[in-house]
Ligand SMILES: Nc1ncnc2c1ncn2[C@@H]1O[C@H](COP(=O)(O)OP(=O)(O)OP(=O)(O)O)[C@@H](O)[C@H]1O
């Protein structure tokens with residue numbers, strides 16, 4: 001019927017970026033299974049998918065009470081040794097019967113939640129953008145825990161270079177005429193509604209994670225620039241506040257790096273509007289210009305001092 | 309940095325003072341949040357003038373997060389956008405975030421500290437430490453399961469810095485009570501040591517804050533008779549001696565907040581506007597909050613005693 005997911009993204013709680021081998025060790029703790037690593041164009045390490053059983057109320061814009069039972073697929077990942085993600089998704093399907101089945105039934109269909117009742121895809125998708133009810137399907141809570149496992153690893157020193165909020169990207173994918181809508185809600189909350197041709201493939205999950213990663217980078221850079229109060233504080237102070245962006249973020253921007261070619265038109269459409277890369281580039285220029293101006297002022301001051 | 313606000317007695321000014329401290333800390337450019345762990349009467353919303361959560365939230369509050377089956381993301385209130393006070397509703401340039409996590413309306417005290425609630429508490433502190441420069445936790449009054457829980461939680465977060473503020477009024481009973489809460493049987497040091505804290509290190513992370521202090525030479529007392537003033541001076545001297553005998557004296561004190569008429573009438577944040585424009589609050593009070601907001605993170609003020 002449709003697939004829904006939620007990706008949480010945040011700064012790895014370590015003073016510096018961690019090497020590939022540590023990424024492996026950190027993610028290993030999660031499962032003991034093999035961690036997958038790709039190195040180009042950026043080091044990306046991801047745990048295998050793990051299952052969480054759920055038996056809960058499904059989202060519904062019309063507030064219908066529809067129960068769902070099944071399993072959610074989740075994983076943790078580290079990009080560039082610096083950014084952590086916790087990602088969960090599940091496919092909602094109609095159940096063959098109105099009665100709850102034994103767990104063995106659901107375990108045989110990993111990543112599927114069966115709706116025990118008359119769920120309408122539109123109603124589900126609309127409801128999913130809202131906060132889950134107390135007994136509702138809460139993929140965010142699951143993703144947050146998958147992030148916690150990484151963040152609390154004893155291999156990390158917990159001295160992150162700056163404080164920054166995690167962002168949450170909630171997404172829903174349905175079959176139909178291809179389209180993508182990205183919406184910013186609060187400081188931390190985003191939603192993506194994606195319509196794909198043909199069958200759902202795991203590449204859609206990769207796409208949503210890639211979007212979440214870049215949206216977080218953009219958000220973090222905006223926050224750092226706001227904190228620097230360019231123009232409102234003395235140059236050296238502003239420059240010092242901008243430094244963490246250069247040290248830890250600017251090199252991580254690689255949109256579409258892990259996105260299937262078939263899905264790259266979605267990224268391209270978001271890059272046209274709202275224009276992620278354009279905004280990123282202008283912010284990066286701003287940071288670099290500020291640092292250049294600051295360096296010039298510093299040099300002038302030094303040489304002026306020398307002449308006297 | 310986690311800061312735990314506690315007092316032995318109720319009604320000492322713990323909530324009003326700790327909320328004003330986080331507010332000032334946000335104005336100083338830091339991202340801060342306030343956790344209302346006073347589960348029996350979660351009224352921090354009222355002090356921040358957020359009417360919708362004046363007595364706690366009806367959505368998913370901290371109580372739900374710690375005790376319900378699913379541990380939902382707790383309700384966050386952005387004070388800069390949701391306060392009913394117009395003067396608070398725009399974030400001043402250069403200020404950091406100011407976020408309130410309300411308790412549940414009608415939530416009730418923690419019934420015990422079970423492993424699951426403790427695990428969630430650790431997780432919450434650890435998540436918020438990722439995001440905020442300062443996390444202020446109103447732990448409620450006296451010896452409680454809440455105090456026990458946060459003492460245990462901080463043992464499990466060895467790399468997250470934390471400090472305790474013990475609030476008390478400037479009277480004989482309050483000084484003795486504050487001392488008892490820290491040093492007495494089953495006090496913070498006893499319980500903390502039992503759960504794995506090092507006693508001396510824990511003591512170094514505890515400071516006292518005197519609330520609603522009326523200095524004998526305060527302007528308010530100008531009309532007093534000489535006999536009355538002499539008596540107040542004598543009392544004050546006696547209290548100072550008592551305090552230092554009980555290790556609640558100057559060295560262990562982080563700061564004091566003067567008695568302010570507006571706080572006697574209403575629990576609220578004191579803004580610069582209250583001091584400069586409407587002039588309803590005393591400049592000394594705002595300055596004392598501002599000073600404490602700096603001292604809580606100033607390592608020099610927390611060197612070993
Ligand atoms: N500096 C001050 N000057 C005058 N009044 C004050 C001052 N600080 C606090 N008060 C007043 O003292 C009363 C108790 O304060 P508050 O509610 O902060 O105490 P509390 O310790 O949090 O109490 P409880 O244990 O009931 O939660 C309030 O009416 C408050 O406005």
Ligand SMILES: [Mg+2]
Nearest residue numbers: 322323324346
């Ligand atoms: Mg209180």
